[in-house]
Amino acid sequence: MRFVHFVQGTTKGLAVETDSGLRGLTENLPGYPGSLLTLLGRGQEALREAHQQLSQAPQLDTSRIRYLPPIERPGKIVCVGLNYADHTKESPYEQPSYPTFFPRFATSLVGHGEAIVRPHVSEQLDYEGELAVIIGRRGRHIPQNQALEHVAGYAIFNEGSVRDYQFKSPQWTIGKNFDATGAFGPTFVSADELPPGARGLTLTTRLNGKIEQQANTADMVFDVPQLISVLSEAVTLEPGDVIVTGTPAGIGWARRPMLFMQPGDVCTVEIEGLGTLSNPIVAETPPA
Incomplete structure (x- = not known):
């Protein structure tokens, strides 16, 4: 599983890398599974479910997004x-x-x-x-x-x-x-x-x-x-x-x-x- 944290305009989102490019959702859209940090807190099964879900999400135009650190504010x-x-x-x-x-x-x-x-x-x-x-x-x-x-x-x-x-x-x-x-x-x-x-x-x-x-x-x-x-x-x-x-x-x-x-x-x-x-x-x- 390969996840990317991004921002589009002022809205953050989560995507996965697929053979066809990045597919993902911003946090204001239905089905957004949460940030990577949130998913890690929920456990491995939550990560797998989010990956499967995002693999079916719309393809992102990478010229319109900015990459964020995978975890913006780690606890440590x-x-x-x-x-x-x-x-x-x-x-x-x-x-x-x-x-x-x-x-x-x-x-x-x-x-x-x-x-x-x-x-x-x-x-x-x-x-x-x-x-x-x-x-x-x-x-x-x-x-x-x-x-x-x-x-x-x-x-x-x-x-x-x-x-x-x-x-x-x-x-x-x-x-x-x-x-x-x-x-x-x-x-x-x-x-x-x-x-x-x-x-x-x-x-x-x-x-x-x-x-x-x-x-x-x-x-x-x-x-x-x-x-x-x-x-x-x-x-x-x-x-x-x-x-x-x-x-x-x-x-x-x-x-x-x-x-x-x-x-x-x-x-x-x-x-x-x-x-x-x-x-x-x-x-x-x-x-x-």
Whole structure:
């Protein structure tokens, strides 16, 4: 099952990807099944029923819609740093033996095709192509061998990072949370369409068409079941929560000279089986 959250004019809607294109309904129409977040809260059967229903809905004109993040306001967005050994080697850190978790906020999210905004206070906006895990079942103290039962699906994430702010303190949170720097989407792909734990998928990040990052999700230091199990030792995971699993080597900050995203650039992240997330870069207008 492949779902897309969109807005047409000012009205939000939900669609599914089919062989004939996107088919869906806006929330003001009869038969609208609810948002993806609502459906996740209702369980797997609700997802299947919505998918079947939307597969019969009218075809959408993609030139008239804008993509939204698959989940606009997740209850929790938990990111993982230093989760590819090659990326750790290009960073100023040693490889940790425990996952490096930090939060993202919903105000940082943008959808596919929407602008990632370089803040006016910095010129160090960097790309990070990542796999996002979307939780579908509530749980705490989840054993690794049961962790994938809590995964509803996956999506693509570009975790735009403002590097000079990230390194202002030992905590990375500020540099990872500027408004409109976290691209998320375009498609929620249910877990049953991918290998267990989304393992073995090629991840590629391109800036203006040039490959800057390329890796395989099998290269993660802590895989999806480990991340879920360890995180749930402390945190109750709930439907719609998002875990952003880390980026591989090739970030712009590690280049010499450094390579940062500039207004007018286009950054795309492609993950095998999930599609392509593409976003233009614009400059923030300074406050008056």
